Amino acid sequence: MEQYPEKAPETGEETDDATESESSFVQRNHNTQQQLYLSEGRYQEERASLILELEQLRQGTHWKYLKVMERLEGELKDRMLWNEIELKNSLAAIERDYLKENADAEQEYADKKAELVANAIAELENEKKVIEQEYVTMGLSEDGVCVMASFRKLRSQKNHSISKGEKQRKMTVNLIEFQLNEEEIESDLETIFGAALPHC
Numbered sequence: 001m002e003q004y005p006e007k008a009p010e011t012g013e014e015t016d017d018a019t020e021s022e023s024s025f026v027q028r029n030h031n032t033q034q035q036l037y038l039s040e041g042r043y044q045e046e047r048a049s050l051i052l053e054l055e056q057l058r059q060g061t062h063w064k065y066l067k068v069m070e071r072l073e074g075e076l077k078d079r080m081l082w083n084e085i086e087l088k089n090s091l092a093a094i095e096r097d098y099l100k101e102n103a104d105a106e107q108e109y110a111d112k113k114a115e116l117v118a119n120a121i122a123e124l125e126n127e128k129k130v131i132e133q134e135y136v137t138m139g140l141s142e143d144g145v146c147v148m149a150s151f152r153k154l155r156s157q158k159n160h161s162i163s164k165g166e167k168q169r170k171m172t173v174n175l176i177e178f179q180l181n182e183e184e185i186e187s188d189l190e191t192i193f194g195a196a197l198p199h200c
Contacts, residue, residue, distance in 0.1 A: 056062035060069075 057065055
C-alpha cells in the first residue's frame with residue numbers, strides 16, 4: 001500500500017504571509033469600493049451640475065451664455081454705430097452731389113440763355129445791317145428819302161389844254177392802258193413812299 005508523505009506542519013512564517021495576503025486583498029477591495037463610491041458621487045455631482053447648466057441655458061442665465069451675449073451685444077452696438085456714421089456720411093455726400101448738380105444745371109441754363117440772347121442779338125444786328133445796306137443800295141436811306149421828298153414831285157399830266165370831251169374819252173382809255181412806262185411808275189412809287197416817311 002502506497003504511503004503518502006506526511007504533511008509538514010505549517011510554520012509561523014507561512015501563516016504570516018497568508019494573513020498579509022488576505023489583508024492586502026481586503027484593502028484592495030476596500031479601495032476599489034471607495035473608488036467606485038467616489039466615482040458614483042462624482043458622476044452624480046457632474047450630472048446634477050450639467051442639468052443645472054442646461055436649465056440655466058434654457059432660462060438664459062448661464063454665465064458662459066451671458067458672457068457671449070454681452071460680447072455679441074457690444075459688437076452689434078459697434079456695428080450699428082458704424083452703420084449710422086456711414087449713413088450720415090452717405091447722406092452728406094448725396095446732398096453735396098445734389099447741390100452741385102443743381103448749381104451746375106443753373107449755371108448751364110444761365111450760359112445757354114446768355115448764348116441764346118447773344119446769338120439772337122447778333123442775328124438781328126446782321127439783319128439790320130443787311131436791310132440798311134439794301135436801303136442804301138436802293139437809295140431808300142433816310143438821307144435819300146429826305147432829299148427825294150424835298151426835291152421830287154409827282155409827274156404832272158400832259159395835254160392840259162385838252163377839251164372836256166377829249167378828257168372824258170382819254171379817261172375811258174386810261175382804264176385800259178397806263179400812260180407811264182414801268183420805270184416812271186417805280187420812280188413815282190418811290191417818291192410817294194419817301195414822302196410818307198418823316199423828314200430829316
